Structures are given as C-alpha cells and as structure tokens.
Amino acid sequence: MTTMAKLTLTTEADKYVVVKRHFAAPPEAVYRAHTEPELIQKWLLGPDGWTMPVCISEARRNGKFRYEWTNAKGHGFHVTGEYLELEPFSRIVHVERMFLPDPTPDNHVETRFDPDGDGTLMTIRMTLPDAETRARMLATGMERGMEASYVRLEGII
C-alpha cells in the first residue's frame, strides 16, 4: 500500500490534466469527503495557514458549490461551480472556475472513485476548453488545491 506513488499529476493529449491518488478508505468515504461541506472544510485547504470559512456544496444534479478561502492576513479568493452528474459513490462531474478576482475559464472535471484493494483509487480528469487554457491553468495553478500556493508564490498576498 505504501509502495505505490501517492499522487500522480499528468497531462494527456492537448487539453486534459489527470490526477490520481490512492486512499486507504472505501469509495463511499472518499466520495462523501468530496461532497459534504463539513468534511470538505477539513482538508481542501492547500498550504498551511489557510481556512475555508464558507463551504456550500449542494451535492445534487445542477446543484451549486462555492468555496471561499482566507488566511490570517485576511486575504482570500473563491471558487464556484455546478454539479453536472453525481453517481454515489463512484463518480462526480462538475464545472468550476476560480475568481482571482476575475473568473478563470471553466474547468470541466470528472472525478472517479474506484475500489482499489481495501481502498479507493481516485482519478480526476480535467478538461480545459483548449490547450492554451490548460497551459495557462498549469502555469497559474488554478487547479483545486493549488490555488493558495499560487497566490503565495506570486507574492499577491
């Protein structure tokens, strides 16, 4: 279990980004941790020092979500999105965009939770409108969970 690489982040073709990660918990738990606000708030925080005071997640078809992050200096940013498809506890399809403060192009994301031994293999496939957008996204780190590091890195805060 500890022998496999924990996280892989790869690009596919010209507009996909694929992230894979194994978790030592069943798909149901991992799925819930991605859809229930009180669970999301505990981990989707990026680098140390950030909290998510606002977490709205309407986990149903066409439901909306909104995550707002802030740090001790009072800086912040947010992401909004819509759930397009939800198949408990195996698959989520959503679109999201990040406000920096201008909105980034929509990122179309499919997240799969597949049984993997005693745990779960999570596969996130992001589809950007085109290669240019993906290049920009990777260069600006807008992907979920990467935002804070980007903001910090760029000295915006």
Added chain:
Amino acid sequence: MQTLDAAFSALSDPTRRAILARLAEGEATVMELVEPFEMTQPAISRHLKVLENAGLIVRRLEGTKRPARLAKAGIEPIDQWLGMLRDALAKNYDRLDKVLADMTERKDTR
C-alpha cells in the same frame, strides 16, 4: 510567470514533448529528428523554433548545422513548478487521509 506561460504553451503539443524527450537523451540536429518523427524538415524546424523561443532548448552553430539540446535553465523552473503543484495537492490529500481515517473509525456518527 511569463516564461512558464510560454513554456507550458510550447509543451501543449505532443510532438514538441516528444522532441524534448528525445533531446533529454542528448543533442540532435534537425536531420536527426526528421527521421524518428517522420516529419518534414521545415515542420521539425518550426517546432524547434517554438521550443527555443520558450527557452526550453538552445541551439549552437556547427558549420551549416544547428544542433539542439535541452536548456537546463528553461526546464528546471517547470520541474520546480510542477513539483510545487504536486506538493500543494499532496498536502490536501494527506489531510484527507486523516479525515477518512476518522470517518472509518467512527462509522456510526453520521
């Protein structure tokens, strides 16, 4: 960030990624790249131009040839950047590991 933008843009093409992979093995001329990639010389030259402008390769003059090789200075920031993205994600998922451990321990709380 300008440099990274250009670099990622250059990397968005599969042929150019393959050329970089080839150059990771060592310097090559346009003619040496034409064969394995089954592309015309002008096509390869165009790709090399993009890679050169993005700072990912450097070329030197050797008679009429201009062999290309990887530019460490251009590749390293990308490596570091992707490393940082991985680290930020890794941090989230390490936290999620703990959340999941809590959930599976106290399965009956919700």
